[in-house]
Amino acid sequence: MCAKSLKEVVDYCQELFDDITFQSARKWKDAEPGRKVIGYMPVYVPREIIHAAGFLPLGILGGGADMEVIHGDAYYQSYICRIPRSTIELAVAGNIDFVDGMMFPSICDVIRNLSGIWQLMFKDKYVRYFDTPQNFKGEVGGEFYQRELHELKEGLEELAGRKITNEDINKSIAVYNENREWIEKVYAYRAKTPWKTASWEVYILMRAGMVLPPEEHTQLMQDYLAAVETEDRPKRDNCRVIIQGSFCEQPPLNLVKSIELSGCYIVDDDFMMVARWLQKDVPTDGDGIHNLSDAFLNYSAESAFKFENVMEEKGTHMFDAIKKRGAEGVIFAAPSFCDPALLDQPMMVNRLKEKNVPFITMQYAENSGQMQPIREQSGTFADSIKLWSAA
């Protein structure tokens, strides 16, 4: 079988990214009778359990930059972020009518209340608000979380009409371990040779992981890395930044492109944390649910939507990323009206100031159109970083 060209891989990712009717997931579902699709919103759900049920976990990350919101504005006031209204739009317009259930993670009150809207509007669908503990002791938060995971498993079993065995879960854990391993390889490769991997390419490659079965996504990343290796792209005099605050409502692709074009290599980000939150492999033997719970309690990245019990630990994930990827600055890019990102930001900013790490802040909506101010802001930021490092 001949290797895929970079263009083929990137075009395929772009096609998946542009398709807000989710044709690939529809095809997957239609390929065999009895298949089911479970949608989930940011930031984190244990996709391993959905996969273990034989279902496709489908990331619903809003309607994107181009979708016209006609109905959604009747559900949300102007001072609420855009992702819930475009998600409602996707549902009302029939774009996700093939989805058999939706999961709403405990990330903020908007997604929390959206689970209630779903209960009121789509009474025949499986709706699960998914709570992760804010207490990280095994015998306290861990026990609660394991019960939550069991409840989730039982709900999915009912939908599947069959039991989900521990072996099923362990197999799925292995699939996602491999997926995370390749994501890390892509991120590491980008950090090492950022001129070879355009950040917008990496972005849509990761987005593909929201709609494809994990096995296919892993293959796609392998194809991408093999293809990009053969490319000869010019090295630019860009600075290296990480993006923070974009973990839920996604920035328009043009924003990612604009940041890069203005002179910043993005060497890490928090765009799709569901695929990267667990920082280590989950064991593939023993009690799968227990292991998933343990991984969450002990190895999930410190983040804005999680209580940090030890004040001094706040910001560790961000600083780890800065160090690991050799970043020179941080761009806080948060959705407008996003409580978790915007309330967390001042604490992170203070820590960066203490350590003299340059940063800028910006806000966006998934459909922000004007990129000129973004380009100017990040361009000036890139110049100032270069000046500092030259000084």
Add this chain to the structure above:
Amino acid sequence: MSEKLEINKSKSQILQKEMITSNYDKITSGECKVSSTFVPGNLNELVMCFDMANNLPEINAIQNGMRKKSGGMIMEAERQGHSEDVCTYVKADVGQMAKGNIAPNGKPFPNPDLLLLSYTGCFTFLKWFELLREDYKCPTVMLHVPYDANGNPTKSMRDYIVKQLKEDVIPTMEKVSGVKFDIDRLREYMRNSAKAEDNMVWMLEQSKRTPSPIDCYFGGVYYMGPIFTAFRGTQDAIDYYDFLRTEIQERIDLGLGVSTPEGDMGEEKYRLVVEGPPNWTSFREFWKMFYDEGAVVVASSYSKVGGVYDYDGFRHDPENPLESLADYCLGVYTNRNLPTRVDMLAQNVKDYNADGLLINSIKSCNSFAAGQLMMMRQIEEITGKPGAFIETDLVDPRYFSAANVKNRLESYFQMIDQKRRGGGSATVAA
């Protein structure tokens, strides 16, 4: 006669004010340790077990809002880098610290000895106390109350909360206060709580009468003060609600309607159920827009924000103290899912014979605001009564547009008139 009643009315208000002031005096006295926590999920009985004073930052923000000080504090927080888009209670608190941290009694707030992060019904709480911890650097203990997403809190949720109380919250409070936990003391306080709660529910239900003797939103704010703050579980609270009951009964016996800051309201023309917190920076002006038109709020979700006692009959239970604290937290209004909120308010519209539901949507409060448009449509459908939607903010004066609010209210009252005359209805909304 009305003079006497004004004095009677004033008596409960004066008493309430004295109680709130006495708590500020206690907090600022330097004589006891101070724990800060939130109104929803307020574990006042537990705080008292450790001889600590209970400081509630939301109440401080409200006080600053009513005294027209919050605007400057919010600007100060924004100058420090806090976003325009987030909860203005948090910014008022941060700004208050920056401006010398002065309590409403004019004395400086001491740094809290403990931040009791009862994470109940609002995500902002979690960030709020992380932010305060940055400055106070004091012990901060999390009590995670799972969201009641299915309208039916589970044993698993309750067990999780009880375990956190036993393993984390109580040991931390013992350590900070130096006082050993005594469960019998907790039981005693909870017995007191239940007594006051009985009278409070009686009070809430009196607005089923026509005319209603009380306003359950603007007036309700005063009536809820003691039980939602540092007095639930005290003899003072029992006495206050006994007193309030007598006062209300007196109005009923005399056939009087609502008492307002300008005296008796006069004819009751409209009966409303209100969802969402009030605006505090123009509280009087806002209320006046209602009573000038003869509108009384007969029920409100805001009067349930510190605990729901009427809908499913919850009372603090001294026989199962920790489990009961868990049930209390699980049941606060903002911890309930949207279908339950809809059911609660629709029931209120019917049971209190209201003309409809008015939503005061708060710009910076996602916990209440996200989903309110959907709730309004659902409640209109269930009750057949028209709804209306206004938008203000809690303590940021920049977002209170008196002319807009007044216009919308007037249109709404006209719509109700039209509906009564048998005409059609349309929602008044943004």
